[in-house]
Amino acid sequence: MNVSTKINPVIETPYERAGVLTPGLPILPHGTERHPVPGGGSRAVPVYKGDEISVVDRDGLQPGELVFFTPDGSSDAGMLGASPTGRPDGVISVLANGSDSGARVARALKEAGFDLGRAEAIRIFDEGSNPGDRVTYFAGCDGLLIVAAPGGPMHPGEQNPPSDLILYIRRANPGLPKGAYALPDPLADPLIDLNIQPGQARSYEVKKGEYIQILDIQGRECSDFQAFSRRALDKGLEREIDPTTTRALMGNMYPTPGIFSKYWSVDHEPLVEIVQDTCGRHDMFGLACTARYYEDLGYPGHVNCSDNMNKDLAQYGIRPRGGWPAINFFFNTMLDDTNALGMDEPWSRPGDYVLVRALTDLVCVSSACPCDVDPANGWQPTDIQVRTYGATEEFSRSVGYRKSAEADLEQTKQTGFHECFARHTRDFVEYAGYWLPNQMSNHGAIAEYWACREKAAIMDLSPLRKYEVTGPDAEKLMQHCVTRNMKKLAVGQLVYTAMCYEHGGMIDDGTVFRLGETNFRWIGGNDDSGLWLKEQAQKLGLNVWVRSSTDQLHNIAVQGPLSRDILKQVFWTAPTNPTVEELGMFRFTVARLGDVSGTAVVLGRAGYSGELGYEVFCHPKDAVEVFDAIWKVGEPMGLTPFGLAALDMVRIEAGLIFAGSEFDDQTDPWEAGIGFTVPLKSKNDDFIGRAALEERKTHPQRKLVGLELDGGVVASPGDCVRIGKAQVGEVTSAMKSPILGRNIALARVSVGHAELGTELEVGQLDGLQKRLKARVVRYPHFDPTKERVKGNYDKPLVPAE
Secondary structure, eight states: OOEEEEOOSOOOEEEEETTEEEEEEEEOOTTEEEEEEOTTOEEEEEEOTTOEEEEEESSSSOOEEEEEEOTTSOBOGGGGTOOOOSOOHHHHHHHTTTOHHHHHHHHHHHHHTOOGGGOOOEEESTTOOOTTEEEEEEOSSOEEEEEEOOOOOOOTTOOOOOOOEEEEEEOSSOSSOTTOOOOOOOSSOOSEEEEEOTTEEEEEEEOTTOEEEEEESSSSOOEEEEEEEHHHHHTTOOOBBOHHHHHHHHOOSSOOSSGGGEEEBTTSOEEEEEEEESSOOOEEEEEOOOHHHHHHHTOTTOOOHHHHHHHHHGGGTOOOOSSOEEEEETOEEEEOTTOOEEEEOOOOOTTEEEEEEESSOEEEEEEEOOOOSSGGGTTOOOOEEEEEEOTTOOOOOEEOBOSSTTSOOBOOEEOTTHHHHHTTOSOEEEETTEEEEOSOTTTOHHHHHHHHHHSEEEEEOTTSEEEEEESTTHHHHHHHHBSSOGGGOOTTBEEEEEEEOTTSOEEEEEEEEEEETTEEEEEESSHHHHHHHHHHHHHHTOSOEEEEOTTTOEEEEEESTTHHHHHTTTEEOOTTSOOTTTOOTTBEEEEEESSTTSOEEEEEOOOSSSSSEEEEEEOGGGHHHHHHHHHHHHGGGTEEEEOHHHHHHHHHHTTOOOBTTTBOTTOOTTTTTOGGGOOTTTOOSOOTTHHHHHHHHHSOOEEEEEEEEOSSOOOOTTOEEEETTEEEEEEEEEEEETTTTEEEEEEEEEGGGOSTTOEEEEEETTSSSEEEEEEEEOSSSSOTTOHHHHTOOOSOOOOOO
């Protein structure tokens, strides 16, 4: 039986109890499994007779293909109540495209001995689909189901990115009791696979180079971890992870993956390092729960982790402790403004884990915390799984990223340009789900800064979120959701704009590209803005599709006085399109490397540096070729790779705002310094937040201003701005300007103290004991008339004396 219906694009619902919603813990109907199928990828799942199989096209316009193998290896669409539609070319192409998901499916087919070349396909959504469309089948026998979401690389000038399908399977005979969670698959073949029930602690040995996975099966459960140097134990010495030493050497309360994620013994021996972390929040060395903790709460005799660890470590001759210092994975502790320690429910979701690598031979101990008298485990202790993997396994470093609280986990990705910047640095930091270069090894932020100001710099901006907005109502949706007037945006033009909530607070700032009459591309800083577009399209019932193309369009920016001279030697444009030299401000064009047959890119004249500059968008598969072509021409002219540290410097000087600094969802565009993006007089149509913005403009409370500070102490973001004892604002960004030779800052202050020349003080320490004299000055501090962005270099650059 094959049923095609239009439904809500998700089947799961947020967990709710007594008015408390937890979107991070979505609830599926009992016996239902959820299997995301990535765009351009595939999934293989065993199914059994009577299972209900549903495939949902979450974003619309994504074709799908199914193949069903029976236990004898034959392919039979009839067993799903469907008619075959020919050779499974979509599945075959996905398995051959080099994707991780395709490789996993190929392994599953090989292990089962099934021949895809003799299979028959079931094609779905091949005539176009709307967001949330679903097809449903019922399995007539046991078998292996292959689901693919075919799609190749997107041309940067087109708008057809492959997107996810969601496979739901409602089991006819659920194997787990109601409310239970299936144990996630191992990351590789485990050496140890150990289940730890609540109220237990288990010790285990790990060799140097091996990996330890601490996995929270059901979510909201803490697990204490300690590790001892095996070499020291053999000498009769107890040398475990030491909190004071680790804090001092790392300089972080919460280490992150990479070289700065090591945990040390008191002898300064590194014992373990974090490789992957899908949760992102853990206790950094409180004590494992103790007998005294429960006694002081009135629960004498309550089982506790410290006593459990003592019992299990006794086999190694390790002396007992009243309370064990431990890395308490998933324990959500925090310090308030007075440094008082508090706690709340863990952030961990079902299946979250931390992957740790042993830096020497270890004896380790892990627990499943039994605490059921406070929020530490959400009042419901559950089990922990510990797995270890061989030293020859390869796991990429990753910090878990989710587009929203209820979204699927994504591992940290490398951009298409990662290899190019890795030639110049090993200093990469996690940024919005991607690894981005921070500083270049043989340059540093100051040298990179001067390259951008004097010659040219090349930077990776691929994590910018791209969403394709297409369909008859595309203009109507964009006109409703952004502050700029989309009716005045010409094809081939881009515009910088704000996107706001109803109360006037900003969701994001970004640019809108108009590729056609009904074709737009939104490029913003976060996924909230793209998800907001989807939400509004559904809410208004518009005939429009909003699909993410972030992984199909990676981009570099070439910024600086020589950027035009470099790029004009690299890119060819068709006679009907402007050349690099002709491309006007806030315009874009499709260009090609070298000549008419070269690799295609989208070239836009914009940037984030305050300099003449361009952005180059291409598919990740073409990124190295594009970078190398630009580098070949640019390196002899002084082109320099450029990281995030230098980018922050040039953008502050140029008065360009950054999310979380100059704006958030409580800040309106005028308070963020971009009131020019809200044309209330010339845009007659209503848009989200208009009424609130009209009121805020009439009765402003705060204003973004430039500050110049005396002395050599640089202000810090968040520092209070005061007149006497009264706080009148706060610093949003600050730096010592190399070209101006002065300490400068951006600050949001009350409108009564925003006039040029107003004398203020920036407070440090407690805001009162240390004051930095400052005054309100014109901003942008650097090139306030934007002449450099326009490309007018009639006067030579003169550095500060």
